[in-house]
Every structure is written in structure tokens, then in C-alpha cells.
Amino acid sequence: MEYTFSSKIATVKPSAIREILKMSSDPSVISLAAGNPAPDAFPVKEVEKITADILREDPILALQYSVTEGYPALRDTLRTFARNRYDVMGAEDDLIVVSGAQQGLELSCKCLCNEGDTMLCEDPSFVGALNAFRSYNVHLAGIPVEEDGLSIEALEKALKEQKNVKLLYTIPNFQNPSGATMSWEKRQRVYELCRQYNVMILEDNPYGDLRFEGESVPAIKTLDEEGRVIYCGSFSKILSPGLRVGFVVANEAVLQKLVVAKQCADVHTSILSQLICLRFLNDYDVEAHIGRLCEIYRRKSALMLGEMQKHFSPEVRTIRPQGGLFIWCTLPQGSDMLEFCRRAVADYKVAVVPGTAFTAKEDAPTTSFRLNFSTPTDENIVRGIEILGRLTHEFIR
Amino acid sequence: MEYTFSSKIATVKPSAIREILKMSSDPSVISLAAGNPAPDAFPVKEVEKITADILREDPILALQYSVTEGYPALRDTLRTFARNRYDVMGAEDDLIVVSGAQQGLELSCKCLCNEGDTMLCEDPSFVGALNAFRSYNVHLAGIPVEEDGLSIEALEKALKEQKNVKLLYTIPNFQNPSGATMSWEKRQRVYELCRQYNVMILEDNPYGDLRFEGESVPAIKTLDEEGRVIYCGSFSKILSPGLRVGFVVANEAVLQKLVVAKQCADVHTSILSQLICLRFLNDYDVEAHIGRLCEIYRRKSALMLGEMQKHFSPEVRTIRPQGGLFIWCTLPQGSDMLEFCRRAVADYKVAVVPGTAFTAKEDAPTTSFRLNFSTPTDENIVRGIEILGRLTHEFIR
Numbered sequence: 001m002e003y004t005f006s007s008k009i010a011t012v013k014p015s016a017i018r019e020i021l022k023m024s025s026d027p028s029v030i031s032l033a034a035g036n037p038a039p040d041a042f043p044v045k046e047v048e049k050i051t052a053d054i055l056r057e058d059p060i061l062a063l064q065y066s067v068t069e070g071y072p073a074l075r076d077t078l079r080t081f082a083r084n085r086y087d088v089m090g091a092e093d094d095l096i097v098v099s100g101a102q103q104g105l106e107l108s109c110k111c112l113c114n115e116g117d118t119m120l121c122e123d124p125s126f127v128g129a130l131n132a133f134r135s136y137n138v139h140l141a142g143i144p145v146e147e148d149g150l151s152i153e154a155l156e157k158a159l160k161e162q163k164n165v166k167l168l169y170t171i172p173n174f175q176n177p178s179g180a181t182m183s184w185e186k187r188q189r190v191y192e193l194c195r196q197y198n199v200m201i202l203e204d205n206p207y208g209d210l211r212f213e214g215e216s217v218p219a220i221k222t223l224d225e226e227g228r229v230i231y232c233g234s235f236s237k238i239l240s241p242g243l244r245v246g247f248v249v250a251n252e253a254v255l256q257k258l259v260v261a262k263q264c265a266d267v268h269t270s271i272l273s274q275l276i277c278l279r280f281l282n283d284y285d286v287e288a289h290i291g292r293l294c295e296i297y298r299r300k301s302a303l304m305l306g307e308m309q310k311h312f313s314p315e316v317r318t319i320r321p322q323g324g325l326f327i328w329c330t331l332p333q334g335s336d337m338l339e340f341c342r343r344a345v346a347d348y349k350v351a352v353v354p355g356t357a358f359t360a361k362e363d364a365p366t367t368s369f370r371l372n373f374s375t376p377t378d379e380n381i382v383r384g385i386e387i388l389g390r391l392t393h394e395f396i397r
Numbered sequence: 398m399e400y401t402f403s404s405k406i407a408t409v410k411p412s413a414i415r416e417i418l419k420m421s422s423d424p425s426v427i428s429l430a431a432g433n434p435a436p437d438a439f440p441v442k443e444v445e446k447i448t449a450d451i452l453r454e455d456p457i458l459a460l461q462y463s464v465t466e467g468y469p470a471l472r473d474t475l476r477t478f479a480r481n482r483y484d485v486m487g488a489e490d491d492l493i494v495v496s497g498a499q500q501g502l503e504l505s506c507k508c509l510c511n512e513g514d515t516m517l518c519e520d521p522s523f524v525g526a527l528n529a530f531r532s533y534n535v536h537l538a539g540i541p542v543e544e545d546g547l548s549i550e551a552l553e554k555a556l557k558e559q560k561n562v563k564l565l566y567t568i569p570n571f572q573n574p575s576g577a578t579m580s581w582e583k584r585q586r587v588y589e590l591c592r593q594y595n596v597m598i599l600e601d602n603p604y605g606d607l608r609f610e611g612e613s614v615p616a617i618k619t620l621d622e623e624g625r626v627i628y629c630g631s632f633s634k635i636l637s638p639g640l641r642v643g644f645v646v647a648n649e650a651v652l653q654k655l656v657v658a659k660q661c662a663d664v665h666t667s668i669l670s671q672l673i674c675l676r677f678l679n680d681y682d683v684e685a686h687i688g689r690l691c692e693i694y695r696r697k698s699a700l701m702l703g704e705m706q707k708h709f710s711p712e713v714r715t716i717r718p719q720g721g722l723f724i725w726c727t728l729p730q731g732s733d734m735l736e737f738c739r740r741a742v743a744d745y746k747v748a749v750v751p752g753t754a755f756t757a758k759e760d761a762p763t764t765s766f767r768l769n770f771s772t773p774t775d776e777n778i779v780r781g782i783e784i785l786g787r788l789t790h791e792f793i794r
Contacts, residue, residue: 044456059441063637132661240460242668264529270667271639
């Protein structure tokens with residue numbers, strides 16, 4: 001039969017990264033295209049012990065239906081974690097558990113935006129979030145990203161000119177894909193401007209714990225005195241993405257709506273996953289674990305940057321990340337970046353993600369591409385960057 | 398600050414059942430209001446062993462990101478399961494894994510309905526599904542449920558009169574809340590009528606395996622030759638609801654859209670949960686396990702029906718379920734059912750769910766309420782029904 005799909009979903013395309021990743025499943029391809037935690041970053045022994053304990057001590061709890069807001073003891077522990085580690089629990093805020101921060105982003109858009117409303121987002125930005133917003137027929141207006149975070153001038157202009165702006169979506173720490181970190185000054189300006197124009201802020205902080213350089217900058221949420229900021233956190237980078245557990249901190253009135261939407265979406269997050277996260281936070285030294293992760297990523301990032309220094313054409317510009325998983329590279333103006341990425345994977349067997357995957361306006365022209373240093377082995381970082389370096393010299397003449 | 402929520406979510410209320418369940422968390426209240434599997438229905442030892450094996454043999458797989466469509470080996474096993482056990486895999490159909498059947502329902506509505514489109518649903522029907530549809534501003538038109546399934550006359554009338562009908566939502570087996578099972582004749586008529594009016598069918602079968610009486614009736618999906626039926630299955634009743642794993646069988650073109658929507662929603666379903674389901678299907682005698690579950694529910698249902706026979710006013714009408722978890726009771730016309738339910742919990746300390754929770758038009762008048770026999774202990778079934786019986790006699794004069 002002929003299908004008629006909703007206008008919401010008809011225009012959303014599967015993530016371009018997925019297509020690249022399909023090509024990179026060819027074992028002869030070195031993939032610098034993923035965004036996965038390093039395999040050695042998982043606390044395997046700890047999770048094995050925790051899970052055995054849960055299923056021996058509390059099997060019915062782990063298998064039965066649970067409540068939409070999240071397992072009460074996990075919410076308690078996370079409230080303390082969010083308060084002590086990130087200082088993001090305002091006096092009228094509360095916290096719910098979601099099925100990965102992705103769900104927090106999607107539900108926030110669903111609850112706050114009507115079709116045709118505008119969301120502002122960093123440009124480039126995380127394609128998974130942009131697609132979630134697109135899937136509600138929201139108009140995305142992009143704000144260019146600079147080395148110290150989004151352009152304040154462009155933000156102010158957009159707030160003035162765009163109609164029905166409901167939310168600003170931002171990843172202030174080690175942004176995906178640019179790797180940029182927003183300065184404290186800019187965070188304050190962003191908050192002030194959004195207050196001035198009465199726009200809410202959706203602050204996504206999946207990589208915040210993975211700082212391996214420089215001084216930590218407080219979240220925008222720490223400035224929030226009126227429930228303007230929805231803060232999304234995640235276990236995906238500090239424990240496991242496969243378990244699908246994240247959390248949202250927001251004003252109680254906003255959370256009530258998110259809970260209604262979450263109940264419609266998946267009833268509740270896997271309770272076994274939640275119990276694993278709970279015991280991990282309670283029974284292990286999470287600070288030490290995060291320190292170990294930062295060490296892994298500091299080393300891998302330095303390795304990739306060092307190899308790039310040796311092999312890349314000096315005309316390729318990069319933003320040096322202070323944390324996270326990505327290095328953003330920009331070819332000289334006028335370069336055919338898509339052809340570069342195509343040749344990289346087809347002729348040189350190295351997969352990178354073309355910057356077009358991340359633009360607010362789909363497939364807008366850009367000469368940038370994204371490298372990932374967390375997933376590949378050290379050996380593949382060295383080989384991949386050397387090969388890619390040859391292509392940069394060949395490509396830029 | 399003052400919040401403006403989307404029109405989609407502004408009108409959806411938290412499930413009335415949740416409010417009742419909150420009252421019934423008072424330990425002195427006997428709850429006949431839930432819909433959880435019986436605690437002794439969980440294969441605790443099996444899950445304990447399976448999970449230990451997974452985390453010892455394949456920890457990185459269980460903790461790392463996975464693909465949106467579902468873990469490939471689980472999809473393979475489920476394709477065979479769906480084909481052999483339910484005969485629902487058409488020649489052009491495929492199968493994806495979702496985070497509980499609830500997600501399959503929500504994403505189907507999102508992908509197929511624009512705001513203002515009409516969905517037909519059984520009336521009464523599962524409130525979780527109805528709320529998911531409401532959260533997309535879909536107009537719900539209810540079709541009354543009879544002992545042998547929805548009214549064909551009412552369905553034909555609605556198909557003729559309603560505008561922009563996109564989907565019919567139905568639970569043909571042991572429907573929630575009515576317990577009714579749709580006859581084979583009606584299933585054929587439903588399919589023919591939907592074909593005639595070019596409406597798709599969303600067939601939800603969470604309870605289908607829990608038949609403890611009568612002959613099994615093939616799914617509507619078995620009649621589907623043109624990709625008209627989206628079939629949602631679940632592990633919630635046969636393995637565990639807490640793991641949040643379900644599946645959707647549909648035409649490949651429909652699944653492609655569902656996958657895009659699922660990627661936006663939660664990236665993928667907990668991979669640890671998926672691996673547990675996979676090993677359970679592959680390594681254990683699932684038929685024997687389901688047989689054991691049916692035995693539990695046959696006994697508990699017979700116990701409740703027997704006690705009702707002894708204690709209830711004969712003016713309370715019921716539909717005798719052939720499976721599932723629920724018994725639907727209807728007070729005589731003109732009864733104040735809400736007052737009955739209020740007094741049941743407040744004065745008699747027995748919680749039941751008022752029928753208003755399940756009406757297509759929210760809070761439409763009804764004199765029915767729902768009883769659940771799977772969650773309470775045998776002792777609480779006996780005590781609860783005796784107490785409730787006294788109230789029926791007092792109430793109906």
C-alpha cells in the first residue's frame with residue numbers, strides 16, 4: 001500500500017553518521033567517525049559484581065514495573081550528585097531519570113515547542129538532538145560556534161529577529177562536534193540574554209566530566225534563579241551508554257510535564273539499568289573512576305593532536321579540545337569537504353564525519369569535518385592520522 | 398517564571414491509575430488496581446545466570462552503544478519467534494526492537510498522524526496508549542467494546558463519518574481493561590473494513606501469550622497482505638516489564654520511519670536488557686515458561702471470579718476473561734461509579750481503577766471499574782473481593 005507519513009517524521013533523515021559508520025564496518029577501514037567511549041573506559045568488573053548482587057538480593061525489584069520519574073533511591077543519590085558535583089540543583093528544582101540524555105532533549109522539545117516554533121542551537125551541533133527537534137516540526141536557527149562557545153552577537157541577533165523562540169539548545173562543555181568550551185563570560189551573557197528575551201535554555205552536558213585540560217567552568221544552570229534552564233546529564237560517558245540512563249534537572253512544573261511525556265514514551269527507564277547506576281554511584285569511588293577516564297582521553301587526544309601536527313597540512317585549522325571525545329577540523333575556504341570525506345573512506349580507508357551532518361540547516365555548506373579519538377585504538381589513531389595527513393596535502397594545493 | 402507548554406502536552410493528564418496507585422501505597426490498602434505480572438511469574442534464577450554469563454563473556458558489548466534497530470541477533474531470534482509463534486511476519490515485513498511495546502505505540506502514532514488526525518480506538522482502552530496518542534494532538538474516536546471485541550457497526554459508522562482517520566488501535570486479546578477477546582470473525586471484518594477505508598491498524602498484543610482458557614485466535618496481522626498492520630509485541634508479560642523490551646513487526650517502509658523516530662527518542666533500547674531477552678529465548682524452554690505463567694494466571698483469575706460469585710451483588714456484570722490480567726466489572730446503569738471507587742479505597746481500603754480512566758473521551762461517564770488478579774496475593778484477592786462485595790451490596794439497592 002501507499003503510506004502517508006506525518007509531516008513531522010517525513011523530513012527527518014537517518015543520521016548521516018550512521019551511513020558513514022555502515023561503510024566503516026568494513027574491517028579494513030579505520031574509523032575516526034564514531035563517538036563511543038573507549039572500550040577500556042568501562043568499569044567491567046564493578047558492573048559484573050553490582051549486577052550479580054542486585055539480581056541475587058533484589059530480583060523482583062529489578063524485573064518488575066517501576067515508576068516513571070525514576071527509582072526513588074537513584075533520584076535521591078543523583079540529587080546529591082547533581083548538587084555536589086555540578087551545583088545545578090536550584091531551590092525549586094527537582095530531578096528525574098530518563099532513558100539517556102537523548103530522551104531528556106526530545107521530551108523537552110515535545111513539552112515546550114509547538115510545530116513551527118523556533119529553537120536556537122549552536123551551529124554545528126549534535127545531530128541526534130537536531131533530528132529530535134526536527135521530528136517535532138520545530139524551526140532550527142543556528143548560532144555559529146567560536147573557540148570560546150557560541151557567538152553572542154549572533155545569539156542576540158537571532159533572539160531579536162526570530163519569531164516564537166522557545167528554547168536555546170547548547171552543549172557548553174567540549175561541544176559535539178566542535179570540541180569548543182563556552183567561557184564563563186559567555187555563559188553569563190547567554191543566561192542574561194535568554195532572560196531578557198524570555199527564552200528557556202536546554203543545557204546538555206554529556207561530556208562535562210571528561211575534562212582533561214584547563215579549569216572547570218560552572219554550568220549555565222548554576223546561574224538559574226527562576227527555573228529557566230533545563231539541565232540534561234548522562235551516565236553514557238562516565239559509566240555506560242548501553243544501559244541508557246540519563247537525568248534531567250529542572251523546575252518542578254517543567255518536570256511534571258516531562259514525566260507525563262515520558263510515561264507516554266516508555267513508561268519508565270530500565271530498572272535494572274537504574275539499579276546498576278545507583279550501586280555504582282553509592283559503592284564505588286566515582287571521582288577516582290572519572291579521573292581514570294580523563295587520563296585515558298587526555299592521552300588519546302594528545303596522541304591524535306600530536307600526529308596531526310606531524311602529518312596534517314598546516315592549512316587545516318582545528319579547535320584544541322579541553323575535554324570530551326572530538327576534534328573539529330576545518331579545510332581552507334572553498335575546499336570540497338564532502339569530496340575529501342568521500343575520498344578518505346573510499347580511497348584511503350579512513351572514515352571521518354563530514355561537517356554537513358551537524359549543520360542547523362541540513363546540508364548547509366561547510367568545509368569542516370569531525371574526528372573522534374576515544375573509540376579507535378592508539379595504533380589506529382597513528383595510522384589513520386598519517387593516512388589522512390597525506391590526503392590533506394594532496395587535497396589542499 | 399511563567400511556563401508556556403506545548404498544546405500537545407498541556408492537555409495530557411497523568412494517568413488516573415497512578416493517582417489511585419499512590420493511595421494504594423498505603424500498606425493497609427489492598428490494591429486490585431495494578432497491572433503488574435505476579436511476582437512469582439519472573440524467571441529469577443534464569444535471569445541471574447544469563448546476566449552473569451553476559452557480563453563475564455561479553456561485557457563491552459553489553460555496556461557500549463548499540464544500533465537503533467535492535468541487536469542483530471535478537472532481531473533474528475525474534476523474527477523466528479514472531480513467525481513461528483504468532484505467524485505475524487509477512488513477506489515484506491521486518492522487525493525492530495523497542496523500549497517496551499509502549500514505545501512502539503507512541504512512535505507509530507508520531508510517524509503516521511499529524512495533529513488533528515483521527516485515531517479510532519476501543520472504548521474503553523489502555524490509558525497508556527490513549528495518553529500517548531493524545532500527546533500528539535490526535536483526535537480519538539472510541540468504538541464500544543462487546544464481549545467478542547469491538548462493535549463492528551460502530552467501527553463502520555466511525556470509518557464513514559470521521560475525518561482523516563489514520564489508524565485503528567486495538568488490543569484483540571484479553572483487552573485492557575475489558576478483558577474481552579475479539580472473535581476471529583470480527584478480526585476478519587476489522588481488517589476488511591480498514592482496507593476498504595484505507596486505514597492502518599495498530600495491533601497491540603501484550604497479553605496474547607497469557608491465554609488460560611479457550612482456543613487461541615490468530616492475530617489480525619496474520620490477515621495482512623499489504624503492510625496495513627503494525628504489530629506490537631512485548632517481553633513485559635512473559636519475561637519482565639522492568640527490562641523495557643518490546644518489538645514491532647511492520648512493512649519495511651513503516652519500520653524505516655519508526656527507526657528514525659526511535660533514534661530521536663532514545664538512540665537504542667538498553668543493550669543489556671536486549672541481551673538478557675536474547676539468551677532467555679535461545680537458552681530456555683520459553684513454551685514451558687509461558688505454560689507455567691498461564692497456570693498462575695488461570696488459578697488467580699479463577700480464585701477472583703469464584704470469590705466474586707460468592708460475595709458480589711448479582712447486579713454487577715462482568716466479562717469473563719480467557720487470559721490476561723484483568724476483570725472488568727459494570728455497576729447497574731445510573732450508579733455513581735466514581736463514588737463507589739472512592740468509598741472502596743477511602744472507607745474499605747480496597748483500591749480498584751474507575752472506568753473513566755480508560756474512556757476515549759476523557760472522563761466520559763461509565764459505571765465500570767477494573768480489577769486486577771495478577772498482582773495481589775491469593776490472600777488479598779480473597780479479602781479484597783469479600784470487602785468489595787459488601788460494598789456492592791450496600792451500594793446497589
